Amino acid sequence: MQAAPPLIHWTEQGTDHAVRWHSEAGMPPPKRVAVADDTMNADTAYRLACEGTALLWRGDFQNARQLLQALARRADHKHGKGKKKPAKVAASPTEAFHLHRQAQSQRARTLAMLLIPFEPGYTIPLRRAPDVKLACNEAYGRGDDAFVISLRELLGLVGAHEWRKAGVAIPALGARIHPHYGVFSPVRGEYVQLVADTPLPKNTKVAFDIGAGTGVLSAVLARRGVPQVIATDMDRRALSCARENIARLGLDEQVQLLEADMFPPGRAPLVVCNPPWVPARPSSSIEHAVYDPESRMLKAFLAGLKDHLSEGGEGWLILSDLAEHLGLRPREHLLEWIAQAGLVVLGRHDVRPVHPKATDADDPLHAARAAEVTSLWRLGAA
CATH class of the missing domain: 3.40.50.150 (Vaccinia Virus protein VP39)
Incomplete structure (x- = not known):
C-alpha cells in the first residue's frame, strides 16, 4: 500500500489548513508556518527562516522572487561567500569538502522556507504568477489536488523546463x-x-x-x-x-x-x-x-x-x-x-x-x- 503523502499544516485568519506537501529533496514539511506577504521585509524573513519558520506567501509572486534573492544574499554573506577570508579555514581538502557541503545544506534549508501555494491544476493563486502548468505536468504528471512547494524548488522546475526546450x-x-x-x-x-x-x-x-x-x-x-x-x-x-x-x-x-x-x-x-x-x-x-x-x-x-x-x-x-x-x-x-x-x-x-x-x-x-x-x-x- 502506498503511503499517504505528507501534509503541511498552518493557521490562517483563525482557520486551520492542511494540504499536500511536495519536496523533491525529501524534506519533511516544516512544523512552523507563518503567512507572509509584501509587507514583510527581508531581514525579518531571513530571521524567521533561520529559526525554522516557513513563510507561506500570499503577496505578489514577483515580489516573492525578489525576496528569495535577498534571502540568498544574506545566506551567502553568512557563509563567507564574497569575503576576503572564509569564516573557517579548512585543514585539508576533505574538511573543505565537508564544510562546503554543510554550508550548501544550511543554505538550501534556509532558502526552502519561502513557500508557494498551488491550487488544483497547477494554478498559483498569487498576483503576477506565471503559468507553470506545462512545466509542472512535465515534471510531476497530472495535478488534481492543491499542494505547497518551496519557491526555490519551483524556480528550479521552471529552469529545467527551459533547459528541456532549448x-x-x-x-x-x-x-x-x-x-x-x-x-x-x-x-x-x-x-x-x-x-x-x-x-x-x-x-x-x-x-x-x-x-x-x-x-x-x-x-x-x-x-x-x-x-x-x-x-x-x-x-x-x-x-x-x-x-x-x-x-x-x-x-x-x-x-x-x-x-x-x-x-x-x-x-x-x-x-x-x-x-x-x-x-x-x-x-x-x-x-x-x-x-x-x-x-x-x-x-x-x-x-x-x-x-x-x-x-x-x-x-x-x-x-x-x-x-x-x-x-x-x-x-x-x-x-x-x-x-x-x-x-x-x-x-x-x-x-x-x-x-x-x-x-x-x-x-x-x-x-x-x-x-x-x-x-x-x-x-x-x-
Whole structure:
C-alpha cells in the first residue's frame, strides 16, 4: 500500500489548513508556518527562516522572487561567500569538502522556507504568477489536488523546463540533448567526447550503457555505428528522457532502453558506465548523478563487469578523479576494486575538465577542481 503523502499544516485568519506537501529533496514539511506577504521585509524573513519558520506567501509572486534573492544574499554573506577570508579555514581538502557541503545544506534549508501555494491544476493563486502548468505536468504528471512547494524548488522546475526546450549542444553528436526535470544534464562535454574518440573494440555489434541518464552515451555509440545498444537505468524519469532523445535523433532502431538495476541480461563486447564520481550522500534526487554513497554504483559496476563481457571485450569506466583530490577515495582503492573483480587495465584516456568551476579561484574546492582529470578506463577480464 502506498503511503499517504505528507501534509503541511498552518493557521490562517483563525482557520486551520492542511494540504499536500511536495519536496523533491525529501524534506519533511516544516512544523512552523507563518503567512507572509509584501509587507514583510527581508531581514525579518531571513530571521524567521533561520529559526525554522516557513513563510507561506500570499503577496505578489514577483515580489516573492525578489525576496528569495535577498534571502540568498544574506545566506551567502553568512557563509563567507564574497569575503576576503572564509569564516573557517579548512585543514585539508576533505574538511573543505565537508564544510562546503554543510554550508550548501544550511543554505538550501534556509532558502526552502519561502513557500508557494498551488491550487488544483497547477494554478498559483498569487498576483503576477506565471503559468507553470506545462512545466509542472512535465515534471510531476497530472495535478488534481492543491499542494505547497518551496519557491526555490519551483524556480528550479521552471529552469529545467527551459533547459528541456532549448537542449544542450553535444559536439560529439552534432546535435542537442534535451534533459528532463530531475535528470542530470550532460553539460560536461569532455566525458562525452572521450566516448566518441576512444577506438571501439573489434566486432562491437552490441554495447551496454549502464545508467543511461539522458541517453547521450547510447546516442554517441549508435552514431559511431554500433548496431545495437542496450541501455539501462532504474529512474523512470531518466528512461523517459532517454527515450525521447533517442527518438528525436532517429536512433530507435539501434537503441533499446530497459528499466534495470545495472546490467541487462547477457554479454557484450563493450560495456560503458559513467557512475557518480563523488562518494558522498546526495541531498536531492538529481544529485544521485554526482554523489554515490560509499561508491556503491562504482563497486557494483566493477564487480559485475567480468560476467557481462564477451571474450576479448572491454568495459569503459568514465570517472573523474575529483574524489581523490578531495581525499574521499584514494586511487589505490579503485585499483584494488578492479583487481578484486578479476579485471585488468587495458589503457586509459585522460582529459581535463573545461567547466567554469575548474578555473574559479573563489570556489572553496578550487584546488581539487583545478587538479581534476576525467578518465576513460579501458578494462578487460584478467
